[in-house]
Amino acid sequence: xxxxxxxxxxxxxxxxxxxxxxxxxxxxxxxxxxxxxxxxxxxxxxxxxxxxxxxxxxxxxxxxxxxxxxxxxxxxxxxxxxxxxxxxxxxxxxxxxxxxxxxxxxxxxxxxxxxxxxxxxxxxxxxxxxxxxxxxxxxxxxxxxxxxxxxxxxxxxxxxxxxxxxxxxxxxxxxxxxxxxxxxxxxxxxxxxxxxxxxxxxxxxxxxxxxxxxxxxxxxxxxxxxxxxxxxxxxxxxxxxxxxxxxxxxxxxxxxxxxxxxxxxxxxxxxxxxxxxxxxxxxxxxxxxxxxxxxxxxxxxxxxxxxxxxxxxx
Amino acid sequence: xxxxxxxxxxxxxxxxxxxxxxxxxxxxxxxxxxxxxxxxxxxxxxxxxxxxxxxxxxxxxxxxxxxxxxxxxxxxxxxxxxxxxxxxxxxxxxxxxxxxxxxxxxxxxxxxxxxxxxxxxxxxxxxxxxxxxxxxxxxxxxxxxxxxxxxxxxxxxxxxxxxxxxxxxxxxxxxxxxxxxxxxxxxxxxxxxxxxxxxxxxxxxxxxxxxxxxxxxxxxxxxxxxxxxxxxxxxxxxxxxxxxxxxxxxxxxxxxxxxxxxxxxxxxxxxxxxxxxxxxxxxxxxxxxxxxxxxxxxxxxxxxxxxxxxxxxxxxxxxxxxxxxxxxxxxxxxxxxxxxxxxxxxxxxxxxxxxxxxxxxxxxxxxxxxxxxxxxxxxxxxxxxxxxxxxxxxxxxxxxxxxxxxxxxxxxxx
Numbered sequence: 001x002x003x004x005x006x007x008x009x010x011x012x013x014x015x016x017x018x019x020x021x022x023x024x025x026x027x028x029x030x031x032x033x034x035x036x037x038x039x040x041x042x043x044x045x046x047x048x049x050x051x052x053x054x055x056x057x058x059x060x061x062x063x064x065x066x067x068x069x070x071x072x073x074x075x076x077x078x079x080x081x082x083x084x085x086x087x088x089x090x091x092x093x094x095x096x097x098x099x100x101x102x103x104x105x106x107x108x109x110x111x112x113x114x115x116x117x118x119x120x121x122x123x124x125x126x127x128x129x130x131x132x133x134x135x136x137x138x139x140x141x142x143x144x145x146x147x148x149x150x151x152x153x154x155x156x157x158x159x160x161x162x163x164x165x166x167x168x169x170x171x172x173x174x175x176x177x178x179x180x181x182x183x184x185x186x187x188x189x190x191x192x193x194x195x196x197x198x199x200x201x202x203x204x205x206x207x208x209x210x211x212x213x214x215x216x217x218x219x220x221x222x223x224x225x226x227x228x229x230x231x232x233x234x235x236x237x238x239x240x241x242x243x244x245x246x247x248x249x250x251x252x253x254x255x256x257x258x259x260x261x262x263x264x265x266x267x268x269x270x271x272x273x274x275x276x277x278x279x280x281x282x283x284x285x286x287x288x289x290x291x292x293x294x295x296x297x298x299x300x301x302x303x304x305x306x307x308x309x310x311x312x313x314x
Numbered sequence: 315x316x317x318x319x320x321x322x323x324x325x326x327x328x329x330x331x332x333x334x335x336x337x338x339x340x341x342x343x344x345x346x347x348x349x350x351x352x353x354x355x356x357x358x359x360x361x362x363x364x365x366x367x368x369x370x371x372x373x374x375x376x377x378x379x380x381x382x383x384x385x386x387x388x389x390x391x392x393x394x395x396x397x398x399x400x401x402x403x404x405x406x407x408x409x410x411x412x413x414x415x416x417x418x419x420x421x422x423x424x425x426x427x428x429x430x431x432x433x434x435x436x437x438x439x440x441x442x443x444x445x446x447x448x449x450x451x452x453x454x455x456x457x458x459x460x461x462x463x464x465x466x467x468x469x470x471x472x473x474x475x476x477x478x479x480x481x482x483x484x485x486x487x488x489x490x491x492x493x494x495x496x497x498x499x500x501x502x503x504x505x506x507x508x509x510x511x512x513x514x515x516x517x518x519x520x521x522x523x524x525x526x527x528x529x530x531x532x533x534x535x536x537x538x539x540x541x542x543x544x545x546x547x548x549x550x551x552x553x554x555x556x557x558x559x560x561x562x563x564x565x566x567x568x569x570x571x572x573x574x575x576x577x578x579x580x581x582x583x584x585x586x587x588x589x590x591x592x593x594x595x596x597x598x599x600x601x602x603x604x605x606x607x608x609x610x611x612x613x614x615x616x617x618x619x620x621x622x623x624x625x626x627x628x629x630x631x632x633x634x635x636x637x638x639x640x641x642x643x644x645x646x647x648x649x650x651x652x653x654x655x656x657x658x659x660x661x662x663x664x665x666x667x668x669x670x671x672x673x674x675x676x677x678x679x680x681x682x683x684x685x686x687x688x689x690x691x692x693x694x695x696x697x698x699x700x701x702x703x704x705x706x707x708x709x710x711x712x713x714x715x716x717x718x719x720x721x722x723x724x725x726x727x728x
Binding site: 114115142 | 356357358495523524525526528529530531532534535536538539541542555558559566567568569572581582585586588589699700702
């Protein structure tokens with residue numbers, strides 16, 4: 001029992017940190033630009049595929065730097081030549097634009113790399129078990145993912161809250177004209193922030209690619225849960241996203257390890273024989289674990305629409 | 315960019331199909347291939363299409379069927395039952411009298427039903443449905459049809475063979491079941507439990523898990539449970555990324571158990587096993603794999619690999635096409651009713667060697683089944699998979715009589 005609790009806690013934190021790695025870019029873009037980027041997971045996927053291709057050619061470590069830079073450039077170009085023009089037509093047009101972009105990116109990735117999963121390996125340097133808890137190994141690579149996630153969180157907080165750059169960027173969102181009059185190029189600020197956000201997603205992709213499966217539907221798989229993280233944490237709140245990621249990671253992991261169902265809890269009250277409700281009655285918590293985050297999303301939207309740490313109504 | 319070209323060509327072929335429908339109907343035998351050629355299942359459907367194309371070329375090189383050339387007509391169903399019916403109707407209108415399909419038992423059930431009703435309403439224009447991969451047992455039991463023939467072993471047959479093997483391995487003492495939460499996964503788990511209880515009552519089922527289909531991104535929590543249960547073996551029907559991610563998580567956590575699977579050889583499976591470094595610890599039940607050492611099959615495998623960049627995952631498709639030709643020649647006709655009657659009870663030498671028989675009662679094909687493991691190769695194993703360097707090794711062969719299961723089918727015959 002103790003073993004399962006200890007291991008589930010560790011697994012939960014690890015998965016939560018992976019979620020944060022992906023959600024941080026989405027949060028940055030939303031909090032800075034006010035754009036909810038539906039194509040965010042697609043940039044995560046681009047990061048994974050660029051990372052795979054580059055690590056084939058020049059090794060994993062250079063790829064970890066170059067792949068996000070490439071994806072970031074594409075992101076910046078998307079903002080400069082696409083989103084900026086769409087922006088005039090309001091938020092709905094923006095949403096639809098990024099929505100369509102997600103499909104377009106998936107199609108392009110399929111054309112170039114095909115539909116089968118890539119053979120993307122963990123770098124040899126990190127391919128060993130870091131430590132063992134109750135005979136379960138924890139790979140060094142997962143510890144590396146954890147470290148990168150925490151480092152990004154701290155670095156982002158410092159840049160946004162403590163530096164001049166962060167101040168200008170935040171001001172550009174609420175008072176673009178004032179910032180413009182002060183001599184800053186507002187358009188370029190937006191482009192940089194968007195590119196930076198997509199590069200963050202790509203970092204997550206390069207790192208998660210070897211740990212998860214790198215294939216053309218990976219964006220679709222992780223896209224929805226990123227929105228859960230961002231909404232539960234509070235739209236635009238970086239600490240909120242951090243907490244929500246951990247919460248969801250732990251929630252899902254612990255739910256999987258619980259085999260209890262309504263039938264086993266209220267056993268003596270159950271009517272015998274099959275009935276219409278017997279399916280619901282017998283479903284175990286483990287079986288519904290992957291949908292629990294979405295239930296949390298619904299509850300949060302009903303009872304605390306601004307999210308855990310959010311400051312403004314969405 | 316080769317892929318985009320092939321996609322473009324296939325699209326062109328799809329578009330051109332209705333145009334060239336009537337003209338060449340006289341001198342070709344058309345087989346409508348209804349499977350996903352776009353969307354999530356496209357990678358699987360594309361491999362199937364090329365496999366059938368290759369088989370048609372093989373037949374044509376030897377004079378076709380009754381002197382007529384075989385033509386495979388690709389029809390994209392997007393893994394959707396409704397779309398499949400639309401495509402089937404379209405194919406029939408274009409002169410197709412034979413259709414084949416494999417991916418998804420829900421699609422198969424819809425098609426079988428459609429073909430049966432169509433044939434009732436259109437005597438003299440009957441259509442036959444050759445199923446090469448949909449394994450839901452119900453298709454040859456309660457929902458059986460005279461117009462449906464299945465070349466793949468049903469999931470019950472596979473479990474029968476798998477448990478017959480497990481029966482002989484004393485090291486297996488604690489088994490964990492993990493499956494996808496839908497009809498196929500459900501049938502794997504219930505049959506595994508029932509058959510193990512009968513054949514090896516001493517085996518303990520230490521876990522019985524259903525997880526959502528293609529929704530789990532991290533299987534670490536499931537692996538933690540398997541580990542905590544003390545299992546020495548896992549039985550899983552998982553396919554696609556659910557299989558790959560499960561194995562990856564197991565490898566990360568250092569879980570060392572034996573894996574008994576249905577679809578370890580599916581696209582991406584061998585890559586995942588190699589990455590997880592599970593050398594000959596993953597077993598698969600199938601009607602054949604490369605490296606069985608049967609010379610004619612090795613020749614075929616070499617020819618297929620020389621033309622395409624994949625290995626043969628569907629030995630049953632080879633049996634299907636060769637039996638199609640044999641049945642037509644036995645009946646000396648291409649009339650579907652006569653071909654169907656010739657297929658009933660037909661005995662053949664199967665692709666990987668040995669006897670196979672199409673049972674008359676339910677139109678289920680019975681053939682030798684093989685349990686093979688995936689890992690490092692020796693000198694006698696020439697074929698690797700997905701460029702991993704690893705390949706399949708024969709572990710056990712289950713002869714045809716030991717795969718036969720009773721059926722509940724009550725068939726209406728014309």
